[in-house]
Amino acid sequence: MELRIKKIPPEEAEVLEIRCHKLTDDVAEIISFVKSRQGQLSTECDGQKREIPIVDVFYAESVDNRLFIYTAKESYEVRLRLYELEEMLKGRTFLRVQKGVLLNLMKIRSIRPALGGRYTALLKNEEEVVISRKYVTDLKNALKGGES
Amino acid sequence: MRIKERLGEAFRLYFILVTLITVLLMVLGLLFDSDRTFGYEVFVSPLVYAAVGVIPVFFFKPDKEISMKAMILRRVIQELAVEAAILLIVFNAPSIPSERTEVVIAIAAGVLVVFVLAMIVEYIFELTQANEMNRYLEEYHKRKQE
Numbered sequence: 001m002e003l004r005i006k007k008i009p010p011e012e013a014e015v016l017e018i019r020c021h022k023l024t025d026d027v028a029e030i031i032s033f034v035k036s037r038q039g040q041l042s043t044e045c046d047g048q049k050r051e052i053p054i055v056d057v058f059y060a061e062s063v064d065n066r067l068f069i070y071t072a073k074e075s076y077e078v079r080l081r082l083y084e085l086e087e088m089l090k091g092r093t094f095l096r097v098q099k100g101v102l103l104n105l106m107k108i109r110s111i112r113p114a115l116g117g118r119y120t121a122l123l124k125n126e127e128e129v130v131i132s133r134k135y136v137t138d139l140k141n142a143l144k145g146g147e148s
Numbered sequence: 149m150r151i152k153e154r155l156g157e158a159f160r161l162y163f164i165l166v167t168l169i170t171v172l173l174m175v176l177g178l179l180f181d182s183d184r185t186f187g188y189e190v191f192v193s194p195l196v197y198a199a200v201g202v203i204p205v206f207f208f209k210p211d212k213e214i215s216m217k218a219m220i221l222r223r224v225i226q227e228l229a230v231e232a233a234i235l236l237i238v239f240n241a242p243s244i245p246s247e248r249t250e251v252v253i254a255i256a257a258g259v260l261v262v263f264v265l266a267m268i269v270e271y272i273f274e275l276t277q278a279n280e281m282n283r284y285l286e287e288y289h290k291r292k293q294e
Contacts, residue, residue, distance in 0.1 A: 119277075120216060128215070
């Protein structure tokens with residue numbers, strides 16, 4: 001695919017146009033990336049496509065090579081890899097807390113011990129997500145004012 | 149869980165167990181065999197028993213993080229495994245009067261007490277950490293909402 005970038009004057013609206021023969025997975029991924037940068041994630045639920053605001057996402061979990069995001073009550077599949085989503089959400093309030101889980105720190109109500117150096121994050125929708133021992137230091141640093 | 153993390157958990161538990169087993173040996177010794185004297189090699193026994201106690205840490209470790217309830221169940225299984233291992237040592241060690249039922253019961257109960265105390269110590273340590281993180285979390289939420 002040829003890539004063209006054209007600089008425009010400030011008074012013109014910025015447009016990203018994709019010209020393709022077919023909506024392939026690669027194109028869908030590019031669209032998903034652009035939407036995530038605009039604060040939305042392209043998802044699928046029961047075969048229907050939906051745009052979910054990133055601020056509504058509680059956490060994302062990779063299950064059997066499929067990625068799901070969870071809002072307060074629903075779950076949706078995202079056609080991305082976890083590391084891709086992590087990269088997209090860099091600088092936002094998301095942090096890896098397990099090998100396969102990205103957690104929105106703004107959705108944590110409280111943290112409590114879970115034994116073995118692990119902790120449980122109690123979320124605002126009453127769900128619980130375990131924080132692996134390996135990621136506890138990262139979490140502390142993020143909460144103290146580091147990245148995320 | 150990677151081997152490095154398992155070793156970290158085992159080391160932490162090991163030192164808690166060494167302390168508690170030393171106390172347990174003193175209590176049981178004073179209760180059942182207070183006149184006996186030992187050589188310096190007796191200092192090795194808490195280290196050996198604690199090493200037996202941490203062996204279960206290397207088992208029952210699924211890759212997926214388990215819930216608190218599942219973790220407690222796993223700890224109960226670990227405790228039973230440690231009890232079995234310690235009793236095996238007790239019945240095979242000539243220096244321990246395993247023919248006396250009260251001694252065997254006291255050792256088994258002592259192992260259980262040590263295991264529960266180790267869990268309580270671990271929980272208190274983690275609770276302190278959790279409280280600290282909750283304070284940071286509150287500040288984080290305030291910063292991000294500004």
